[in-house]
Amino acid sequence: MLHQAWQLSGRWCRWSSPFIHLLTLTVVTFGVLAPLICHRLLHSYFYLRRWHLNPMSQEFLEQNQQEGQAALRYFEKLQIPNASEASGGDAFQPLLLVTIITVQRRNDFHYVLQVASHFHRLLQNCGARCRSHRILLCNVESDPSSHQDVRLLSSFFPMVSRDKTGENPDPRVNQFEKEKQDYVFCLQQSLLVYNPEYILIVEDDAVPEEEIFPVLQHLLLARFSKPYLRDALYFKLYHPERLQRYFNPEPMRILEWLGLGMFLGPMLNCVYCWATGRPSLSWPIVFFFALYSMALSELVGRHYMLELRRLAPALYNIVPVTECCTPAMLFSAPSAHRALGYLKGLHCRQGFAKDIALYSLLRTKGEKAYVVEPNLVRHVGMYSSLRLNDNPKLL
Numbered sequence: 001m002l003h004q005a006w007q008l009s010g011r012w013c014r015w016s017s018p019f020i021h022l023l024t025l026t027v028v029t030f031g032v033l034a035p036l037i038c039h040r041l042l043h044s045y046f047y048l049r050r051w052h053l054n055p056m057s058q059e060f061l062e063q064n065q066q067e068g069q070a071a072l073r074y075f076e077k078l079q080i081p082n083a084s085e086a087s088g089g090d091a092f093q094p095l096l097l098v099t100i101i102t103v104q105r106r107n108d109f110h111y112v113l114q115v116a117s118h119f120h121r122l123l124q125n126c127g128a129r130c131r132s133h134r135i136l137l138c139n140v141e142s143d144p145s146s147h148q149d150v151r152l153l154s155s156f157f158p159m160v161s162r163d164k165t166g167e168n169p170d171p172r173v174n175q176f177e178k179e180k181q182d183y184v185f186c187l188q189q190s191l192l193v194y195n196p197e198y199i200l201i202v203e204d205d206a207v208p209e210e211e212i213f214p215v216l217q218h219l220l221l222a223r224f225s226k227p228y229l230r231d232a233l234y235f236k237l238y239h240p241e242r243l244q245r246y247f248n249p250e251p252m253r254i255l256e257w258l259g260l261g262m263f264l265g266p267m268l269n270c271v272y273c274w275a276t277g278r279p280s281l282s283w284p285i286v287f288f289f290a291l292y293s294m295a296l297s298e299l300v301g302r303h304y305m306l307e308l309r310r311l312a313p314a315l316y317n318i319v320p321v322t323e324c325c326t327p328a329m330l331f332s333a334p335s336a337h338r339a340l341g342y343l344k345g346l347h348c349r350q351g352f353a354k355d356i357a358l359y360s361l362l363r364t365k366g367e368k369a370y371v372v373e374p375n376l377v378r379h380v381g382m383y384s385s386l387r388l389n390d391n392p393k394l395l
């Protein structure tokens with residue numbers, strides 16, 4: 001017996017045995033290579049938070065401040081269009097209206113200028129394909145004239161202000177109910193002023209990615225008309241990176257994770273067999289590589305895997321939403337009308353802000369909503385206008 005066990009362990013521990021190969025691969029990958037390569041990746045389990053979080057957050061703030069200055073220069077140099085161009089006063093129904101909802105925030109970062117300059121430039125570059133798109137600014141600052149960036153932007157974009165419509169916010173409402181009412185106001189004005197087919201309502205710290213318009217073009221014309229997506233209440237174009245992991249369990253994500261293992265397991269098995277000159281199919285080795293690739297993708301970070309989908313608009317994923325955050329939300333005109341009706345009947349408060357309120361409608365009203373992956377905007381507003389934080393961090 002002892003002799004047999006000795007023989008077996010001897011066979012397993014030979015340098016040519018698959019056990020030793022796979023053990024070495026696991027140790028080298030997870031113990032050496034991945035930590036070395038990924039220790040600066042913010043959304044990876046290998047991220048060295050203690051070393052990098054403070055300097056990286058500082059670096060981000062400094063760089064973002066420079067981007068704010070660049071956005072300021074962009075508009076200072078831009079030629080002011082004539083009045084009818086700026087007001088967007090042409091009488092036609094846009095396919096897509098981008099509404100930027102904004103309040104006065106820390107002046108040194110010029111968040112809204114960053115967002116508006118990116119949208120303006122991308123729309124110009126998009127050319128004829130985006131002829132039927134428009135941008136609207138929605139100023140919900142209690143004293144609209146105090147919003148300096150908006151004063152500059154009003155020469156370039158049409159604008160609605162909450163106070164000008166006589167819809168003054170009730171000073172007694174809490175901050176989160178005000179935020180919801182501001183959202184309702186902007187959505188309502190977007191429908192009233194332009195009557196667009198789709199409204200993309202973005203917060204004033206959500207900078208669009210370079211490919212946003214080609215991807216939206218593809219989604220609007222080819223994907224959103226599919227029967228199961230057509231009646232969605234909303235499409236989220238951003239979900240926080242920290243919540244994109246497989247270990248934030250969602251049925252679709254678990255399926256994606258298993259699919260990844262089932263695809264890469266056999267593939268890596270073939271590569272291994274080819275490299276070691278073994279017969280091609282071995283189920284334990286397939287199983288090992290399936291687990292290996294699943295563990296690697298989770299530990300390196302699903303967020304980074306999602307980036308591969310940017311290669312082509314058709315690769316973008318559309319999956320059922322989860323709760324958090326509303327930096328960029330797309331509504332069709334009928335769904336915007338429904339959302340308005342629902343939101344007016346809800347009262348927001350701390351712990352039940354507008355993002356949670358919108359999500360709660362899916363259960364109470366039997367609606368469906370989806371998120372597009374990867375994100376089509378970047379959230380840059382480290383200083384929140386709703387929650388006090390003097391020392392913001394990237395995580």
Ligand SMILES: CC(=O)N[C@H]1[C@@H](OP(=O)(O)OP(=O)(O)OC[C@H]2O[C@@H](n3ccc(=O)[nH]c3=O)[C@H](O)[C@@H]2O)O[C@H](CO)[C@H](O)[C@@H]1O
Nearest residue numbers: 101102103179182203204325326327353355379384385386
């Ligand atoms: C990145 C992220 O997770 N952002 C979410 C977080 O916002 P934040 O806490 O990051 O707040 P924020 O300063 O980005 O404000 C969100 C939006 O509300 C607007 N605003 C602000 C003050 C006001 O009185 N009226 C008003 O409409 C502001 O212009 C911006 O468009 O929580 C909000 C809900 O509370 C939303 O879910 C945001 O998507």
